[in-house]
Amino acid sequence: MGNPPLGGDLSRLRQLNALSTIRALRGSAPATLSALSARTGLSRPSLKEVVGELTSLGWVEEVPPTPGGMGRPARRYRFRADRGHLVGIDIGAHNVRAALSNLDGTVLAETRQAVVPQTPVRERMEAIGRAVGGCLALTGLTMAEVWTVAVGTTGIVTPEGVVTYSAGIPAWTGLDLAGLLGAMFPCEVLIENDSRLAALAEARRGVARGARDVVFLHVGRRMGTGLIIDGKLHRGFGAAAGEIVMLPQARWFDAPDHLNNCPVVPEGTPVEDAASHTLAAARDGDPAALAAVERYVDDLAVGVAAIVLVLDPEIVVLGGGFSRSADVLLPPLGRRLEAVCLRMPELRASTLGDECVVFGAIDHAVDHLDRQLFTADSGTSLPVPLTRDAVSRS
Secondary structure, eight states: OOOOOOSSOOOHHHHHHHHHHHHHHTTSOOEEHHHHHHHHOOOHHHHHHHHHHHHHHTSEEEEOOOTTOSSOOOOEEEEOGGGSEEEEEEEOSSEEEEEEEETTOOEEEEEEEEOOTTOOHHHHHHHHHHHHHHHHHHHTOOGGGEEEEEEEESSEEOTTSEEEEOSSSGGGTTEEHHHHHHHHSSSEEEEEEHHHHHHHHHHHHSTTTTOSSEEEEEESSSEEEEEEETTEEEOOTTSOTTOGGGOGGGOOTTTTHHHHTOTTSOTTOOHHHHHHHHHHHHHTTOHHHHHHHHHHHHHHHHHHHHHHHHHOOSEEEEESGGGGGHHHHHHHHHHHHHHHOSSOOEEEEOSSGGGHHHHHHHHHHHHHHHHHHSSTTSOSSOOSSSSHHHHHTO
8 A cells, every 4th residue: 555646756865855854843843944954954955845845735834923023033834733633542441531632642632431341332332432522522623534543442452453352341352343433433443452552651641751661550440561662562463462461370360359358448339449448548557458458469569570570671650540559559569579570670650540541542543643654664655635535545
């Protein structure tokens, strides 16, 4: 699949210059030709020609000068990130979250729909539609202006977008989620495991920003991991990398029971709220709660130590529902890892909270756009005009 032609022959050098210019503008403040020359290493005459061509195609535009300046201001240019939009969706057991962004990944709107683990597939799909529709309504946009929908879901997801197993959403097991969402949305749909997208968000905009090797621990009512290796999201050959929870010896599947069944939990407390009572009591020094936390961390540390010894990550990020109690969990986890790991990674608590997966979905869509359009091997030319249809043909 190749990108449509640029309206004439485009030499490889001109193509690379155009891509270099777009990469220099994306996600940055408007820049002058001099600033772009410093970033790209291209001469001003070459840049003037490239910027003119990109402007005529709709990828770049000149920014009006700032009022009140002295003299004739230098012309500034920006990437037209607002000419297309991306949607990220987090499909969880208890909530469906959606976010809408521009092509640079700047989030413009977010919505949430409450569900329960037993919500039927049809009703959960309707909640997805309402969540996305809410984002569109908040921004005044339509689905025709959305280029890509990226989805993070609980469960083991094949490269084809089929959920082979989901403990959090029982009805999800065996579901062709890509097929259902592909019929719902008139654009490209990407499906990924939610913990992996959370790891991506932490590496792009969270506490692990800039790190090349990151392990994201999803600790909550269910357990999971997401891996960033050499700056890239790692799925493994069959998209099953990081599923330590499936190994009985790691004791992750039942680990939350230590917190849920602690004597400090008031009778009649819903299971989804039980662990928070134990963690709060442990923070206050309750002996029974502290003992429950120690047993939980004993189990957690088995899988974490195995991952750390194999991957030697720079940072391990604690995320998920229990990460709100990172002050209670990280010190004992650190002590256990120090006893067995050759090199201790940094242990950090997520700062993205419940938005981690939906932000990661947006970042996943941005990466996909980059691979399609803005890498040297994406094709022989940039798409024209700047539309979703041009992208879908690439």
